[in-house]
Amino acid sequence: MERLVFLLSTGLARGAVLALFALSLVIVYRATRTVNFAQAAMAVAPVYVAFAVTSATGSYWLGLAAALAAGALLGAVVERWLIRRVPRDNPLAGIIVAIGLVMVIQAGLAIAFGPDHRPVHAPFSQRPLAVGGVNLLSPYDLFVLVVAAVVMGGLALLFNRTSLGLRLRAAAFAPETSRLLGVRVPRMVTLGWTLSVATAALAALLLVPTGLGLDPHAADVLFVNAFAAAVIGGLDSPAGALAAGLTVGVLASLVTGYASAAAAPLAVLALLTVVLLVRPHGLFAAREARTA
């Protein structure tokens, strides 16, 4: 029982990071109807910036701010200079370009910083707090949960309660009409990528202290799990990404705890396969039009 409670609570903290990353995939998908397969590499690069800033200044918070800024900048630059030039007639072109981008960024990081894992310290203790004799969350897990909740709440307010959010949603759903009504659609798409990569960078930054350390592939598994979560939730549903992210996080934690760490990717793969075969467009997505 104690073990179950502990696994559930750590699973929730890991799931919050997953949900954050899945949300970043959903933001890009809503803006451009593409899955950004380069999101893992694009999220890790800002974490290196944070690492450099933190080691130079000694402040975790300056590093966090630097990661958010670097992620936002990277998202904007990549959308403006690369994604916009990808031919639209072939739906695979975007994915293939993203794969090229992954190779460039990850190899570039390995050349610049060396291939070794760099240990990253969490700003709070990672030792679980005992509540009534039962090991629960560590202070760092609590920090992760709070940050994830604040960011997701902020994004929800931005998209649903502000005029900018309305323009973002309009540009994604009806680009032609929005353009006629005076919305600068290309600018909204760039802004979507900016928000998305900054969110993904934050998720990667929160994840790294709980893993083996920082290396160019540190977010690869996070991407796969978040992709699974985003697909399970339906790629254009932020609420679905949140629910599925938490579910996948708890599932992975339970499987790791009760079976083995090696079985967790298999469980995620099985879940993804089943969902894709039963509801290819996710559990929460609106139905697509019939094709035939």
Added chain:
Amino acid sequence: MRTHGARLLLRAGLLTLLALGATFLLDPYRNYQLATATGVFVAVAGLTLLVGLTGQLSLGHAVLMAAGGYGYALTATRVESAIEGTPVADGAGGWLLPLLAGVAGALATAGLLGLLLGLAAARLRGPYLAGLTLALVIALPSVASTVPGLAGEQGVRAPFVPVPDALAALIATEQWHAWLAIIVAACAVTPLVALRAGRAGLRMRAVHDDETAARLAGVDPGRVKAGAFVLSSLAAGLGGVVLAIVTQQVSPGAYGLGFSLLLVVAAVVGGLGSLGGAALGAVLVTLLPWVVDQATTALPADLGHRLAGNLEIALFGVVVIVVTVLRPGGLADLFPGRKHAPEQVPST
């Protein structure tokens, strides 16, 4: 129809003989590289047809190669120990039987996995299939350490295929392995060429171009997509057999995400859908890492250590982006004429 098939077989035979003859011009290490590139070529040939003709992008073809490699290694080892000590083991049967049984095992495992993925692929579009196959690559080390008999990280040993006695005076082991690789490639790629030029290829293009119109014309898109995936998996499995013969080893580390993406790079750079391009792409992804490795040993140790294994990945990434954005036809597009000739549709 008959002349078409005869011409194809003649061309395949000539190309194979040419490749076999070329191995005499190469030193053992070059022959080893040739065998590796040929194994990669077989897998890329399957992948490029899948992506180019049906528009299904698989990021997980390395896993299908691994499935072929494991299927080959486990079956061949089993057969080798079963015939040990019997009279069969003394002659050519000593290496030929395990080899043939291993190839059959590889086709079975890669085909089965390909069928499972193909059934999923029949229902999925671009990003969903790409994501599912990506999840599969990431899960491969877990599969290897969870499934009993696959021996985890360490991997399994594939039996050594010795040079037959009749040829022992003539050629070295590396050259013999290059021969085996070329023969496997000929057996794998010739049917792909025939299928592409025939009705199956027409159906695949029809499904890719307009699924609804294909359905109205009596073509079942699900079956065509699943069938294309199985075909491409069989090719990938045979590619895995070649690599298992050459390296005598199958381990999950050799078939990771990086290698899987290299297969996509080879297909894209060569030009999606082009088999000649697949050959060029396979040579490129096999040789460039070696060239970079040679070049970086001349550099100071620290810099060389950082560049080795990374510089070529960065170069490949740049090339893939440039090709996709500026020249979607890939290398095959540099030799116009052949590709743009109208495909002959056989009248049956």
